Amino acid sequence: MKLIIAVIKPFKLDEVREALTALGIDGLTATEVKGYGRQKGHTEIYRGAEYAVSFLPKVKIEIVLKSELAEQAVEAIRQAAGTGQIGDGKIFVLDVQSAMRIRTGETDGDAL
Template identity: 65%
Template structure:
């Protein structure tokens, strides 16, 4: 199992969710975050005064994906998040070491429902 973490522009969230939904991924965690990368913020004008906005609003999307659905999920996120401008975001892929279902105490693949959390099988 893999954990995909994608940092994207907020207005691309629905496009990414729809792209993942189309491939059968139903479970996501979404967090509003702020950050900067190469774009390093920008200057804005407010009531006649200029000020620098260092941290820009982003959305962090996380999904647990089966190994065999990983490439398809990454491609779906790329296509959904692509805006063609600087600050489009990043995708990070991490290995899942263990899963524990809090309510039942199940561990490993027994604790993970791939049809809900984003995969087509549990390889």
């Protein structure tokens, strides 16, 4: 099993969810987060004063899925979340040792 963590622009969440649903991926967790990468934030003007925004709003998506689907899911996220502009985000893929569904006690692939 794999854990995919993707940090994307907030307005791309629905497109990413639709792309993953099309692959048969049933669930994901999305969290509103703030951060920065190479872009180091940006400046904005508010009431005539310019100020720096160091942390930009992002959405972090977490998905645990069977290893066979990982490459397809990563590509689907990349295509759906990409704008071609700086700050599109990152995708991380990690190994998952085990999983358990709390309600039934099912483990690993059956728990997904």
